[in-house]
Structure formats: structure tokens, C-alpha cells
Amino acid sequence: MRERLARYLALLLVLCAVGLSWHFAWVHNRPAPAPTVREDRSEPTDPGVIPLAVQEQEPAGAGIFRDEGCMACHSVGGVGSPRYPLDGVGTRYDRQTLQEWIVGSERVAAELPDSAVRRKQSYRSLSEAELEALLDWLAGLRD
Amino acid sequence: MLAKPVFLALFWVLLYLGLVCAPLALLLVGDVPRGGGMGWDFAMALGFAGLAVMGLQFALTARLRRATAPFGIDILYYFHRLAALVGLALVGAHAAIAQFVYPDATGPAHPLQAAGHMSAGRVALIVFAVVIAASLWRKPLGIRYERWRMSHAVLATLALALAIVHVEGVGYYTGEPWKRTLWIVYTLSWIGLIGYVRVVKPWRMSGRPWRVVEVRPERGSATTLVLEPEGHAGLRFAPGQFAWLTLRASPFRFQEHPFSFSGSAERSGRLEFTIKALGDFTSEVATVRPGDRAWVDGPYGVFSPDRFARARGFVFIAAGAGIAPVMSMLRTFRDRGERRPLTLIHASRDPDSVIFREEIDALGRELDLRIHTVIEHAPRDWTGERGRIDAAMLARLLPLVGPDCGCEYFVCGPKPVSELVQDALHARGVPLGRVHFELFDMV
Structure with missing residues (x-):
């Protein structure tokens, strides 16, 4: 009797956890006026975006993007975390702004959570050449 | 002292579910950060829910007497087991979706290349799985109870700590200062609970030798x-x-x-x-x-006739050492001058190993108590019941069951005996709520 009730409660626990998780995801992803959210994560046909996987020879910037773990938060062409897609970022920002976003300058820090700022500021240790290569590649991501 | 407070039970159940849901619900208050797609945020939410279930595991086994009273602490341990599987499934689904659907976002799996907090999360999942496997299969794995108990406490705490490090390292949803504060308070309450169980409670006990x-x-x-x-x-x-x-x-x-x-x-x-x-x-x-x-x-525990003041009689079915709590009931009834009809079915291996044999005979003269001693290996001259308790024997010894009897049934013995008695009585129309037993030997 009590065992049966305990099993029902466990089932209720699963339903609560999964249901609330789904609701949580929905609240974070409901269609908002924010224009920056891209719903389309399919393989882009846009020639401006060069998917990492299909390039004959990978640009240096793409390699740095991957090796520095940028994909924990960002995606390009649907590869990486879907949270902050960088497709077309080269159209939206100039080189100077891109650099500020990479290293978490004072100006962009105000818009970011602390953990993201800390992580971004760790990229200040990138060499000049690495940063240039990364900027080259990001600036080339055009809509 | 042992009433059946349905509302109290409901209160604790709702509090439990509320505490599981609390972190996710709180993270939804106010401005939420930008979503990463349904799949991604769903996976992250499962992680939070799973972690909340795991954190509350410490509350379920903290033996908070007031919280256990409406249910019986044995059923809390039973639920602790079920909840562990639910928690592992949630955390496992969280990791699996992130790892397989978004492999690039989770980064390298190799601990030397991965970010520290990602490795912490992966190790936490493995440790949770090991803790659960060791509990489900302690006996087949040949782990001694004392060693299991110690490692269970240490590893479960370690896994929870690693999981907290993991969430802290990601720090995405908990970005806003006040949400961060609430999250820290919430996780600290788990740590506080562990401190209570491991330090405060033993310290209080040590003062009462x-x-x-x-x-x-x-x-x-x-x-x-x-x-x-x-x-x-x-x-x-x-x-x-x-x-x-x-x-x-x-x-x-x-x-x-x-x-x-x-x-x-x-x-x-x-x-x-x-x-x-x-x-x-x-x-x-x-x-x-x-x-x-x-x-x-x-x-x-709630395995007590004191919860059933209105019962018309009591039937006790005990096997081997299971007679101990029944003996407490019979001795208490004797001291109170109990007049309701009582029946005892008492199973033992042989006549010499019938625990409390002489005292039970004496109780039979002081109480309205019918005694059936069942002997598995009975000598030729044994006049009582022989063999093991089975449905036919119960039907013979308990001709009146269900509404005809109005009795409450207390069963204490090895699990097979307990299950057999439950099934046999249920088949004859006794509601399951009238057959009482203590769940033990769970690990």
C-alpha cells in the first residue's frame, strides 16, 4: 500500500521535473521580438558562411575558434552551442567591435554575465597574430 | 503520538515537490537570459531538476523525525531509492542531450583538455551512477554494510559538490546577482543538511548515552x-x-x-x-x-497497533527474529490490560528456536490471545502446525478475515513471508491498507 503510493509519488516527480523543464525551455525560447534569435539552425546554403566541416583547408581563425572553446557558448552554421549564433556577425559588427566582444572590454562587459566576462577576458592572452586570424575569420562571416 | 495525519503527509509531499521545482521556478522569475533553442534549454533544465532531486536525497535520509512521522521512515528509504533513479535519469538525460545533440558546445570529453567545470559535471554523473549501483547490488557485489554506508555518504556528498561546481562554472541562468544569491542559499541548505546529519545529530546523541x-x-x-x-x-x-x-x-x-x-x-x-x-x-x-x-x-516507524485505536482485533504474523516488534506489542497490551481478541502466528525453524516461547505461552493466559506456533522442521511428536506459512495454512488458521474480522494485520519476517501473507490476505478480500509491515533490508 505505502510502497504503491511511493511509486506514484516517484512518477509524479518525473512528470513535475520533465514538465517544468519543458516549460523552462519554452519560456527561454518563446517567439520574442528580439531579432537576433535565429530559429533556423539547418545547414546554411548562404555562401557567405563557410561551415567549418566542409572547408578544404581550415582558416587559422576557425581553428582558434574551436581550440579556445568558443563553441561552449557560440555556434557557426549550426555547429556549437545554439545560444549565441555568430552567423553573419561580420555584417553586424566592424572589426573594432568584434575585438571588444572577444576580449570582454569594459564597454561590452556591462552587457554580459560575470562568468562570461571572466572567460572572455582570459582571451586577452591570445597573441597578436592569433587575435588577427580570429578577427579575419569572424569578419568574413557575412549574411 | 501515532495518529494518521493525512494533511500532514500531504504537506510534506507538497513541500518535497516544491523544493524539487524551486530552483527552476526561481530561475524563471524576472528577466530570463536568451534561450539557446528548446532542446538546449530543456537539457539544461533537466540538469537543474536532477540536481535538486539529488540534493533532496540528503533530506529524505536525514531522519527528521517530524517529517517521517506521517509515512514511516522505512517508506522514506524506499522512496529515496526510487528518487535516486529518477535523479540519475534526469541528470543522465541532461548530459546525454548536451553531449550527443550539441557535441561541440560541450567541448572535449578528455579531462585534460576539457574545462574544469565540465569535467566536474561528468565525474559527478559517474559518481552518482556508482553510488546507486553499489546500493542496488551491494550484496551481489560483496560490499560489507559498514563499508557501503561510509562510502555511500562520502561519495554522494562528493558527487553533489562536483555537480554544484559544474553549475557554478557554467553560471548561465544564475547570472543575475539575486538569482545567484538564492541559488547559493539553496545549495548551502543541502550542505547544512549534511552537516546536521553528520555532525549536529551525532553530537546531540553523544550527549545522551x-x-x-x-x-x-x-x-x-x-x-x-x-x-x-x-x-x-x-x-x-x-x-x-x-x-x-x-x-x-x-x-x-x-x-x-x-x-x-x-x-x-x-x-x-x-x-x-x-x-x-x-x-x-x-x-x-x-x-x-x-x-x-x-x-x-x-x-x-509507523508499524504499530497504536495507530488503529478503533480496530476490533489484531492478527500478528511473525517469522524468526520478526517476533521482536510483535513481542513489544503483546507485552504492551498485557501491561495495558488489553481486552480485544488477538491472534499470533509464529513461525520458527524448530521447537527449540521459538524465541520467547515460554513468555508467549504465559501471555496467552493473560490476554485474549490465540497462539499458532508453526515449525518448519517439526519432530514426530509435534502437535502444532508444520512446514512454512502458506495461503492454505492462513486460510485454516484465520477463518474470519476482512469485514467479518475487522482486524488489523501486522506481518514481520523475511521479505518472501511478508509478500506471501500480503498476497494471501488480499486475495481473500482484506484491503491492503489493513496489512502492515516494515520494509527493511533494502540495501
Whole structure:
């Protein structure tokens, strides 16, 4: 009797956890006026975006993007975390702004959570050449 | 003392579900950060839910007496087991979706290349799985109870700590300062609970020592220990309840084992525990000497006739050492001058190992008690019941069941016996809510 009730409660626990998780995801992803959210994560046909996987020879910037773990938060062409897609970022920002976003300058820090700022500021240790290569590649991501 | 408070039970159940949902619900208040797609945020939410379930596992086994009272602590341990599987499934789904659907976002799996907090999360998942596997299959894996208990506490705490590090390292949803503060308070409450269980509770127990005043050998290689409080008022229990007993070790070392009280609840000043030697820790009980120190954490449990003041009678079915709590009930009834009809079905291996044989016979003269002694290996001249308890025997010994009897049934013995009796009585129309038993031996 009590065992049966305990099993029902466990089932209720699963339903609560999964249901609330789904609701949580929905609240974070409901269609908002924010224009920056891209719903389309399919393989882009846009020639401006060069998917990492299909390039004959990978640009240096793409390699740095991957090796520095940028994909924990960002995606390009649907590869990486879907949270902050960088497709077309080269159209939206100039080189100077891109650099500020990479290293978490004072100006962009105000818009970011602390953990993201800390992580971004760790990229200040990138060499000049690495940063240039990364900027080259990001600036080339055009809509 | 042992009423059946349905509303209280409901309150604790809702509080539990509320605490599981609290972190996700709180993270939804106010501005939420930008979503990463349904799949991604769903996976992250499952992680939070799973972690909340795992954190509350410490509350389920903290033996908070008030919270366990409406349910019986045995069922909390049973639920603890189920909830562990639910928690592991949630955390596992969280990791699996992130790893397989978004492999680039989770980064390299190799601990030397991965970010520290990602490795912490992965290790936490593995440790949770190991802790659960060791609990489900302790006996087949040959892990000693004492060693299992210690490692269970240490590894579960470690896994929870690693999981908190993981969430802290990601720090995405908890970005806003006030959400961060609430999250920290929430996780600290788990740590506080562990501190309460491991430090505060043993410390309080150590201030309330008991002394063994008598060690009495019983039939059936059982031993009765009689304990008296040393410098404090002792405790009051209801017949059928049990306590965790620590012998010859500090309460901080967690070398405790649960045993039913076997003495009368009307004489709570002296506690009696009757323990049958079964080859493990119980075999050392016979070597305890009067004067030894002991510590008692109790009383716990809802396996008691005191919850059923309106029952028309009681039926007790005990096998082997399962007679201990039933003996407490019978002795209590004798001290109270109980007049309701009672039936005892008492199974033992052979006539010489019938624990409390003489005293039960004497109780039969003082109470309205019908006694059926069932002997598995009965000698030729045995006139009572023979063999093992089965449905046919129950039908013969208990002609009146269900509404005709109006009885409450208390079953205490090895799991197969307990299950057989439940099924047999249920098949004859006894509602499951009238058949009571204590769940034990779960790991």
C-alpha cells in the first residue's frame, strides 16, 4: 500500500521535473521580438558562411575558434552551442567591435554575465597574430 | 503520538515537490537570459531538476523525525531509492542531450583538455551512477554494510559538490546577482543538511548515552540487550517502533543498525532489543557486556497497533527474529490490560528456536490471545502446525478475515513471508491498507 503510493509519488516527480523543464525551455525560447534569435539552425546554403566541416583547408581563425572553446557558448552554421549564433556577425559588427566582444572590454562587459566576462577576458592572452586570424575569420562571416 | 495525519503527509509531499521545482521556478522569475533553442534549454533544465532531486536525497535520509512521522521512515528509504533513479535519469538525460545533440558546445570529453567545470559535471554523473549501483547490488557485489554506508555518504556528498561546481562554472541562468544569491542559499541548505546529519545529530546523541544493564541469551541464537539511560530522561516509543542502535563506537562513526524495540512501551524507562545472530554484525551482539555504552537514535516507524485505536482485533504474523516488534506489542497490551481478541502466528525453524516461547505461552493466559506456533522442521511428536506459512495454512488458521474480522494485520519476517501473507490476505478480500509491515533490508 505505502510502497504503491511511493511509486506514484516517484512518477509524479518525473512528470513535475520533465514538465517544468519543458516549460523552462519554452519560456527561454518563446517567439520574442528580439531579432537576433535565429530559429533556423539547418545547414546554411548562404555562401557567405563557410561551415567549418566542409572547408578544404581550415582558416587559422576557425581553428582558434574551436581550440579556445568558443563553441561552449557560440555556434557557426549550426555547429556549437545554439545560444549565441555568430552567423553573419561580420555584417553586424566592424572589426573594432568584434575585438571588444572577444576580449570582454569594459564597454561590452556591462552587457554580459560575470562568468562570461571572466572567460572572455582570459582571451586577452591570445597573441597578436592569433587575435588577427580570429578577427579575419569572424569578419568574413557575412549574411 | 501515532495518529494518521493525512494533511500532514500531504504537506510534506507538497513541500518535497516544491523544493524539487524551486530552483527552476526561481530561475524563471524576472528577466530570463536568451534561450539557446528548446532542446538546449530543456537539457539544461533537466540538469537543474536532477540536481535538486539529488540534493533532496540528503533530506529524505536525514531522519527528521517530524517529517517521517506521517509515512514511516522505512517508506522514506524506499522512496529515496526510487528518487535516486529518477535523479540519475534526469541528470543522465541532461548530459546525454548536451553531449550527443550539441557535441561541440560541450567541448572535449578528455579531462585534460576539457574545462574544469565540465569535467566536474561528468565525474559527478559517474559518481552518482556508482553510488546507486553499489546500493542496488551491494550484496551481489560483496560490499560489507559498514563499508557501503561510509562510502555511500562520502561519495554522494562528493558527487553533489562536483555537480554544484559544474553549475557554478557554467553560471548561465544564475547570472543575475539575486538569482545567484538564492541559488547559493539553496545549495548551502543541502550542505547544512549534511552537516546536521553528520555532525549536529551525532553530537546531540553523544550527549545522551545509554548503558547496557543486562545481556540475556534467548532461544533461537537471539540475544536481548537491556538499556538504561545515563543521566537523561530516555525516550518513549510506541509498540512496534524501532531505533538505530550504536554499540561500542562513537555516534560519529555511523556504526549503527536499526532494531525493533522488543520490550513493553509502558516501561520505556528500560529499552529492550532482541537481536538474532545472523552471521553479520548481529553475531557480535552476544559479546556485549553489561556496563557497555550504547547510543540510541529513535523512535521511528509507523508499524504499530497504536495507530488503529478503533480496530476490533489484531492478527500478528511473525517469522524468526520478526517476533521482536510483535513481542513489544503483546507485552504492551498485557501491561495495558488489553481486552480485544488477538491472534499470533509464529513461525520458527524448530521447537527449540521459538524465541520467547515460554513468555508467549504465559501471555496467552493473560490476554485474549490465540497462539499458532508453526515449525518448519517439526519432530514426530509435534502437535502444532508444520512446514512454512502458506495461503492454505492462513486460510485454516484465520477463518474470519476482512469485514467479518475487522482486524488489523501486522506481518514481520523475511521479505518472501511478508509478500506471501500480503498476497494471501488480499486475495481473500482484506484491503491492503489493513496489512502492515516494515520494509527493511533494502540495501
